[in-house]
Amino acid sequence: MSLDQSSRATVETLYVNHHTWLSGWISRRLNNSYEALELMQDTFINVITAGNATDIREPRPFLATIAGRLLAHRHRRQVLENAYLEALAVLPEDMMPSPEARLIAVEALQEIDSALDGLPRAVKSAFLLAQLEGLSYAEIAQRLRVSASSVKQYLTRANRQCFFALAA
Amino acid sequence: MSVVLKNAQMVGEAPIQAGLVISEAAADQAAEWLTLFMSGATTDDDRTRWQQWRTAHPDNERAWQHIEAVTARFKGLQGGAAYRSLMSTDKAKLDDRRKTLILLLGLGLTGAAGVAGSHSQSWHQLTADLSTGVGEQREWILQDGTRLMLNTASAVNVQFDERRRVVRLIAGEVRIVTAHGKKAAGRPFVVRTVEGTVRALGTVFTVRQQNGRTEVAVQESAVEIAPARSLHAVRVLMAGQHTSFSESEIAGSTETTEESVAWLQGRIIANEVRLKDFLAELGRYRRGVVRCDPAVADLRFSGVFPLDDVDDILALLPNSLPVRIRPRSRYWIMVEADPERI
Numbered sequence: 046m047s048l049d050q051s052s053r054a055t056v057e058t059l060y061v062n063h064h065t066w067l068s069g070w071i072s073r074r075l076n077n078s079y080e081a082l083e084l085m086q087d088t089f090i091n092v093i094t095a096g097n098a099t100d101i102r103e104p105r106p107f108l109a110t111i112a113g114r115l116l117a118h119r120h121r122r123q124v125l126e127n128a129y130l131e132a133l134a135v136l137p138e139d140m141m142p143s144p145e146a147r148l149i150a151v152e153a154l155q156e157i158d159s160a161l162d163g164l165p166r167a168v169k170s171a172f173l174l175a176q177l178e179g180l181s182y183a184e185i186a187q188r189l190r191v192s193a194s195s196v197k198q199y200l201t202r203a204n205r206q207c208f209f210a211l212a213a
Numbered sequence: 214m215s216v217v218l219k220n221a222q223m224v225g226e227a228p229i230q231a232g233l234v235i236s237e238a239a240a241d242q243a244a245e246w247l248t249l250f251m252s253g254a255t256t257d258d259d260r261t262r263w264q265q266w267r268t269a270h271p272d273n274e275r276a277w278q279h280i281e282a283v284t285a286r287f288k289g290l291q292g293g294a295a296y297r298s299l300m301s302t303d304k305a306k307l308d309d310r311r312k313t314l315i316l317l318l319g320l321g322l323t324g325a326a327g328v329a330g331s332h333s334q335s336w337h338q339l340t341a342d343l344s345t346g347v348g349e350q351r352e353w354i355l356q357d358g359t360r361l362m363l364n365t366a367s368a369v370n371v372q373f374d375e376r377r378r379v380v381r382l383i384a385g386e387v388r389i390v391t392a393h394g395k396k397a398a399g400r401p402f403v404v405r406t407v408e409g410t411v412r413a414l415g416t417v418f419t420v421r422q423q424n425g426r427t428e429v430a431v432q433e434s435a436v437e438i439a440p441a442r443s444l445h446a447v448r449v450l451m452a453g454q455h456t457s458f459s460e461s462e463i464a465g466s467t468e469t470t471e472e473s474v475a476w477l478q479g480r481i482i483a484n485e486v487r488l489k490d491f492l493a494e495l496g497r498y499r500r501g502v503v504r505c506d507p508a509v510a511d512l513r514f515s516g517v518f519p520l521d522d523v524d525d526i527l528a529l530l531p532n533s534l535p536v537r538i539r540p541r542s543r544y545w546i547m548v549e550a551d552p553e554r555i
Contacts, residue, residue: 121302127346128301130500132294134347134366135384137424144501144544146289153286154298161299173299176284177292181253200251204280205244209235211283 055098059108060089067108074116084119088112125154160210164203171196172203235279236272243276344368345385347500348523350479358392359402364421364476365498378402385497386421388477389413408460409440414449419474423457430455430469438463479520488512488534492548499523501544508550509536 064085071081071088088111092098101107129151133141142150161169167189174180174188182193182200189196246263249255267274287295345351345363352362355371357378363369367385372378378400380387391402391413402413404420406427411420417433429438431452439447442460450456455473456466475482481498483491489510496503498520514533518526527538527546535554539547 124302125298129291129294129298131344131346131366131368132297133291135368136291136294140291142289142291144542147544150290150295153290154295156286158299158302166300170300173296175251176287177290177296179292182251197248197252200248201244204247204251205241208244208247208280208283209240211286 055101056089056093059092059098059101059104063104063108064089066105067112070109071112071116080119084112084115087115091115121158122151122155125158126151129154156211157207160207161203164206167191168199168203171199172207175200235276239270239272239276242266242273243280246277247280342368342370344383348498348520350476350520357400358394360390360392362388362477364388373400376400380404382406382420382422382427384422386419386476388417388419390417391415407441408458409438409442412437412439419477426457426459428455428457428473430473432469432474475517476520481518481520481526483514483516483518485513485515488514488530488536488548495523495526501542501546503527504545504547506536506547506549509534509548512536 067088068081068085071084072078075081075084088108091111092108130147133147161172164172171185171189174185180188182196185196186193191199246266249259249263267277343351343353343361343363345365345367347366349366350362350364352360354360355378356373359378361369361371361380364386367387368383369387370381370383372381380389380403382404387404389402389404393415404411404413406420406422408425408427411418411427411429414435414437416431416436418429418431418436421428429436429450431450431454433452435449435451437447437449438456438458440458440460440463443462446458446461446463448463450466453469454466455469457464470484472482472484472486481495487510489505491514492503492505512534516533518529527548530536530538530548531551535551536548537551539549541547
């Protein structure tokens, strides 16, 4: 990525003036100094990537907004990962995926999770039961205590949203 | 401030490419076709019409290709685990769970008899799922006053009605301190595992689900063990005793060791234990894989360690044994012979 002279200077000023404050802001929300440091750096990387540092009027709210987003993102990933690994823990040893496969799985879960964001719980549940567990309309209808025609509506809606929110 | 918002939206979101090149109509139709295939009841006729739809317009074909590409994303996932994971981010789910817990506690305040009348159906089936993640330990107080503590990577279902109190151990290890008050009166308290049941006789005890066996240790009073497939094998286990049972038999009992209950104090105790066994035990508290080099598997050692940082415990091992720790990834750690010391 190429940075012109003025925006490089702006990012530098931004970093020099605010990185200590930002570290403190993140540390109050994240109980791990190593990860807090990483998140602080990611925040500045985001500023550089966006390439409009020169337009910033209020640096601290700006940085806090980005850092807050990254924190929420990280937290959601952790919720997904913990729940997945917890559920795997009850599997017999020979069915356990390798650590590498698990990392890939968590990435996929994260993408699917954000693609399904905003769908009602029943719609999301119907979609996942069909897609992940291969249940039929009738089985899903029974699980969710709704009619088979509702299941069909749910699936159409979720298929539309999920499949076209995800990049191929 | 508009800059702030614009930037905030860009963070952490993948660019959407496909939405730009596929028409809305084709996307809608592709989703409908997929829905039809999900019904599990497609006919040859459906498939012919689907083929026709695909060739009718390049957009249709692209939309379908997109669906196939995205479906691949689901393939590497363990279905049941992925389902639980994805549903866990649902806010409603978290709220539901909280409600169930409050319900459990609330039921206790009213007393079992008081609620059995008008809402009987829902109260009968009152069910709560409690669980802990890897490295986590937590304690709950149930509606009757019983204290239930879960060790690392454990899960139970709590099923209380006005006749019995059943805790179904799904995975891991649980410690029960039963209550004796009015709310407990006349309702037997049972921990159920795959292999059978452990009935509390006014007690403090721990139950651990192992591979094909259930381990029980009694700290106070006594429990009655009943394997699922043998009516004759019922036995009472007294305080200070430890045993394990399968579906059909109960092993001889031994004295409860300090090691087996150390987790209740957040510690792990090694008492002249083989390195391999110690690492297997330690692995319960740590996410990922800890492998032991066979060359050092049988080395024995002793020590008491706090469980709050398992990686610290691993890092300390070379102080007492001729081993070295080799991390292969964040998740995978190898404990192997240190060639300079063996």
